[in-house]
Amino acid sequence: MAKIIRRERLVPNLHLLEIEAPQVARKCKPGQFVIIMPDERGERIPLNIADWDSEKGTVTSVFLVVGTSTQKLSILRSGDEVPVYVGPLGKPAEIKKYGTVLCAGGCYGIGAVYPVARAMKKAGNKVISLIDVKANYLLYWEDKLKAVSDEFFVSSRDSYYDCKEFIPKVLKEVVKTTKIDRVISYGCTYLMYTCSEVTRPLGIKTIVSLNPIMLDGTGMCGACRVSIDKKTKFACVDGPDFDGHLVDWQELFSRRKSYFDDEIQSLCYWEKENFPKS
Amino acid sequence: MPDKTKQMPPELKASLRAGFNEAWRKELRKSLPVKERMKIRRQKMPERKPDLRNKHFKEVNFGLAVKNALKEAQRCLDCANPMCVMGCPVGIDIPAFIKLIEAGRFNDSARKLKETNSLPSICGRVCPQESQCEAVCNLKKATGVSVAIGNLERFAADFERDSGKVFIPKALPPTGKKVAIIGAGPAGLTVAGELVKKGHKVTVFEALHVAGGVLVYGIPEFRLPNKILRAEVEYLKRLGVKFEMNIVVGKTVSLKDLKSDGYDAFFIGTGAGLPHFMNIPGENLIGIYSANEYLTRVNLMRAVDFPEYDTPVFKGKRAAVLGGGNVAMDSARTAKRLGAEMSAIVYRRSRVEMPARAEEVHHAEEEGIEFHFLTTPIRYFGDDKNRVKAMECLRMRLGEPDSSGRRRPVPIKDSEFIMEVDLVIVAIGNSSNPLIGQTTPELEVGKWGNVEVDWDTMATNMEGVYAGGDIIRGGATVILAMGDARIAAAGMHKYLSSKK
């Protein structure tokens, strides 16, 4: 059992979850993830580690509410417990002095990319952060990210911030004027895919954090298999970070939809149990 | 691997002899002449009807009734030279436990079993008896039909558990030594039981949220009910074993961390990990599972009870299972139970080479599982949603024997054909779990990722670190894992006793 220290809504549909897990906090590295099971009947789902405090012994994730498991997580309160919280899993992100590193994040990836940006900065890189939100009120952790970035851009569809284009277009502009040595893209699959397509012709190494469906997260089941350079890899042990130019994106998109009908059924069942006759 | 043609160790021989000469055993032998014993027919274990049981997950076998167990025990000739013991990888004193059943001392029989086998109710159910103890039983040589050793083992162990009088041995005084067991599979659980009885402080670290290893996430409920395993784990807790769940050693903590936390000795029982795939086109289509994933969804995550439980699983109409072992049988029978109209085993060799337990193959056939021998898939086809819809197969014939002594399957030219399937389960084996090896560079591992050990003590190249079970064998059996565990426990106890 792991105790919830804090669960709060950051912006509509995105929540922060801080969990007491001293052993995990002691070992966290940027780019790793945890597996959490919201209750005894729940699914084991992976969440990136967005921050941690090894002294306090807590680990933080940011999650988007999409289905039953994340719905269940979104109603937890501090003091509640979850039956499974295991990590840190996966290979840490490769942190080195590359020169100029561009971190592109959207959705839960704004949180997930933060520790990578922080470590890249600490390793002596110039860090450019490129954040994408649908509207101004969906931006979170602006201060945190600014503190570890040399340059900070936000694109939002309502043109409230620097520009209204979707991130890849912005990325295209930035690479025209600035020499980028490495791109890190975290967040929804579509964002990671389109960022990789922008940098592919330019040959800029682009690292993405893949999010296939997982089960154990320890290399035992093969649920998380992805094709990298035409070879099958297990994202939970060989990744989740991979070279975005080598990923078979169509396969990932379709495999992520494996249980589409079941997920809707599951959510309806849960809503009926919890909000009868509403 | 250790030498299989080993002689019976002298201590075992002496203790078998001593038991044989006990007065009550002599009496019992005299009570019924051998000729009469040989006339008794092997007692059948009652089973659920195939066409009913293949729709739910209740256990297939009911277990022997008392009167049948007594009768079956009479069949055992209490041989002066009990070959059966040589067939058992842990050398259980088989005539002793069977004669205790014949004498009606069921709980004593269970205790006798537990002297050498800490999980008899499990081994009685899942051991491949027909190729081990029962294969060399003298009664089989004489009459063609062996004593039902496995069924009797299960009977005694179940009786003791159900009687509520499970014997809790007195632990020896605390030694002050701390032991860390990594992995709560049969190997880890066995070492934990042995060492806690010796007075050591034992903690088991397990990556998943339920203890039992393959016994909980792999072997289905209809073959090994969960409550049996839970009872075994409860028993260990009562002996004082501590369980730390959701800890991946190598990730959450390292061996080094555990060492600095004051652990004196370690046992690695992390089992088999990475499932093998065939690396043929289309293998990542939706609806193609590894057996590990399929069975874990159904057993551990209870996808049977979806949507009450959140984890889904595909319920195919036409399922193909690749492989011929126990894992394949379990997968095919599970798919049938989840509603598949066709559930088929597709195996590249022939029936005789199948490594599955005879009873499982028999049960699978009864339940309507189809068998396609000498067949192998070469690629998959998907529909517009990337879901598997068909599989192209090739027919094989058997050629020369390979290194395992089994005849090698050779493809027959132009024999391709299409099989329509919407669910495929790949059950062609696993390699050893790589996690500890990867994160503990000092540890010596072989080319298959298996941890290397000294087979006499199960010691690895690192001081105080031992290993056993599937992590050193790369996919074996419960009883072999437990046999390793007993040797390791002895080695570890010796090591701990010598340590100041």
Ligand SMILES: Cc1cc2nc3c(=O)[nH]c(=O)nc-3n(C[C@H](O)[C@H](O)[C@H](O)COP(=O)(O)OP(=O)(O)OC[C@H]3O[C@@H](n4cnc5c(N)ncnc54)[C@H](O)[C@@H]3O)c2cc1C
């Ligand atoms: C390494 C990794 C890190 C991730 N980090 C984050 C994160 O930091 N924040 C965040 O919001 N999300 C993250 N995800 C995605 C997150 O796991 C899914 O959104 C979540 O599992 C959805 O569960 P659900 O029951 O709420 O939704 P469901 O209704 O079950 O599914 C909605 C969609 O989520 C995906 N999904 C479903 N089950 C799983 C599963 N067991 N594992 C992975 N994906 C699944 C599928 O694409 C599915 O279509 C990460 C995924 C991976 C693999």
Ligand SMILES: Cc1cc2nc3c(=O)[nH]c(=O)nc-3n(C[C@H](O)[C@H](O)[C@H](O)COP(=O)(O)OP(=O)(O)OC[C@H]3O[C@@H](n4cnc5c(N)ncnc54)[C@H](O)[C@@H]3O)c2cc1C
């Ligand atoms: C479907 C199926 C059916 C089978 N049927 C039979 C049968 O009928 N008869 C038979 O004799 N054998 C059978 N087997 C084989 C048998 O189950 C195994 O040989 C046996 O379980 C091996 O035991 P083990 O303790 O070595 O490993 P496992 O049972 O694999 O247990 C290893 C445990 O270690 C945990 N672990 C792994 N890595 C870590 C880590 N880094 N940190 C912490 N914990 C970790 C795992 O989660 C797991 O719980 C079957 C196997 C399967 C999959």
Ligand code: SF4
């Ligand atoms: S443990 Fe297995 S091999 Fe040994 S006696 Fe029991 S059934 Fe036979």
Ligand code: SF4
């Ligand atoms: S060999 Fe067979 S008959 Fe003889 S003691 Fe063993 S089980 Fe009994």
Ligand code: FES
């Ligand atoms: S989630 Fe099971 S192997 Fe990656």
